[in-house]
Amino acid sequence: MSKNFLVTILIISTLFSCSLNDDGNSNLRLKTLPIKEAVVPAEFIFGQSYTLKVIYDLPSKCHSFHNLFYQYEGTSRVVAVNSIVNINSVCADTLIEKEYDFRVRVTQHEDYTFKFWKGKDDNDQDIFENILVPVLEP
Numbered sequence: 001m002s003k004n005f006l007v008t009i010l011i012i013s014t015l016f017s018c019s020l021n022d023d024g025n026s027n028l029r030l031k032t033l034p035i036k037e038a039v040v041p042a043e044f045i046f047g048q049s050y051t052l053k054v055i056y057d058l059p060s061k062c063h064s065f066h067n068l069f070y071q072y073e074g075t076s077r078v079v080a081v082n083s084i085v086n087i088n089s090v091c092a093d094t095l096i097e098k099e100y101d102f103r104v105r106v107t108q109h110e111d112y113t114f115k116f117w118k119g120k121d122d123n124d125q126d127i128f129e130n131i132l133v134p135v136l137e138p
Contacts, residue, residue: 027086027087027088027089028084028085028086028087029084029085029087030066030082030083030084030085031063031082031083031084031085032069032080032081032082032083032117033056033057033058033059033063033080033081033082033083034056034080034081034117034118034119035054035055035056035079035080035081035116035117035118035129036055036056036057036097037054037055038052038053038054038055038079038114038116038129038131039052039053039054039055040052040114040131040133041133042133043133043134043135043136044104044106044112044133044134044135044136045106045135045136045137045138046106046108046109046135046136046137046138047106047107047138048105048106048138049103049104049105049106050103050104050106051101051102051103051104052101052102052103052104052114053099053100053101053102054068054079054081054099054100054102054116055097055098055099056081056097056098056099056100057095057096057097057098058083058095058096058098059093059095060091060092060093060094060096061091061092061094061096062085062086062087062089062091063083063084063085063096064083064084065081065083065084065098065100066082066083066084067082068080068081068082068100068102069081069082069117070102073115075108075110075111075112075113076112076113076114076115077104077112077113077114077115078115078117078128079114079115079116079117080116080117081100106135108135109135109137110135111132111133111134111135112132112133112135113130113131113132113133114130114131114133115128115129115130116128116129116130116131
């Protein structure tokens with residue numbers, strides 16, 4: 001599971017490490033950021049939609065939110081934050097806490113497991129916080 005996540009991140013990083021514009025002089029790179037905290041409901045009701053929140057830090061003003069990485073893995077969802085980094089700007093390393101809300105429509109009867117990416121350990125292995133959300137029938 002985490003191997004699929006790593007492969008996907010590597011593919012995305014490779015794509016974005018190439019030029020993002022036609023002149024070949026891009027100063028932008030994609031960087032995946034860990035999720036500090038996730039706010040999820042205690043339970044879902046099948047067929048309804050819910051707003052979930054992730055809290056993350058931008059490492060500097062050179063970083064900006066790009067998109068939410070949201071990957072299906074069976075009944076699990078892998079979630080991380082992708083940022084764009086301007087690599088040629090000089091920016092102080094000042095953490096900027098941000099929040100991002102996203103909607104989830106409950107389309108499976110099985111419980112959801114959200115795997116929020118927390119970074120990597122000393123062995124360069126992905127670390128996840130797993131949160132199980134039971135699905136109830138209406």
